[in-house]
Amino acid sequence: MKKFILCVFALFLTFNVCFADELRLDKEAKYQKQVMQVGFRILNANQIEKRMTFYYINNKDVNAATAMSNKTICLYKGIIPFFDSDDELAAVLSHEIAHALDAHKGLWRRLTMAASSKSYEFKADKKGVDLMVNAGYNPVAMIVVLNKILGEQNWFERPISHPIGSQRLITVYDYIYSKYPEYLVDNEYKNNLYYQNFLLTTKKERALVRQRHSNTVPVSNKK
Numbered sequence: 001m002k003k004f005i006l007c008v009f010a011l012f013l014t015f016n017v018c019f020a021d022e023l024r025l026d027k028e029a030k031y032q033k034q035v036m037q038v039g040f041r042i043l044n045a046n047q048i049e050k051r052m053t054f055y056y057i058n059n060k061d062v063n064a065a066t067a068m069s070n071k072t073i074c075l076y077k078g079i080i081p082f083f084d085s086d087d088e089l090a091a092v093l094s095h096e097i098a099h100a101l102d103a104h105k106g107l108w109r110r111l112t113m114a115a116s117s118k119s120y121e122f123k124a125d126k127k128g129v130d131l132m133v134n135a136g137y138n139p140v141a142m143i144v145v146l147n148k149i150l151g152e153q154n155w156f157e158r159p160i161s162h163p164i165g166s167q168r169l170i171t172v173y174d175y176i177y178s179k180y181p182e183y184l185v186d187n188e189y190k191n192n193l194y195y196q197n198f199l200l201t202t203k204k205e206r207a208l209v210r211q212r213h214s215n216t217v218p219v220s221n222k223k
């Protein structure tokens, strides 16, 4: 009897392990598919004729990266919990596609990118907003996802090549405000926790943006 129970237990264990493995594979495959679908939608909608590929990497780091040499865009497992929608995934992929487009301009461009990566971060955020809008994604998701991911390091803590989180957030806000203000009027992220947090923490900076564009953005689009 004891043997029988042991056998059943062993069988149960093996079955469980296999089942868990299969579930995990299913999940990984699902993420890979989602990353490809959103990535290729951005490429096609923007008529990007350069070839790029998208990989989901099983690694706990919170990271997304573009391999400059072969234009492969990699999304790490650790960043997946930061996405609540395809728009937010599209925000990170668009930023990376913008880097890859720059990398396509050749070795010299890649070297300048490495030397002044701070300005290329702002550039990739803005270009990313354009790519998102053209592909039918809501660019406010760029603010939302950056607000979740970026920390706020002091100038002596961060690498000189990386801008402070709030600088990137407000630059994206400024860009959307001046180029696509309609997205900021009654936007669908109005009640989003992370967007509300952005509004709460950037009152002064947003007032400055509004002031700066007071003559250029139509009154009906102001928010």
Ligand SMILES: [Zn+2]
Binding pocket: 095, 099, 120, 121, 124
């Ligand atoms: Zn970047």
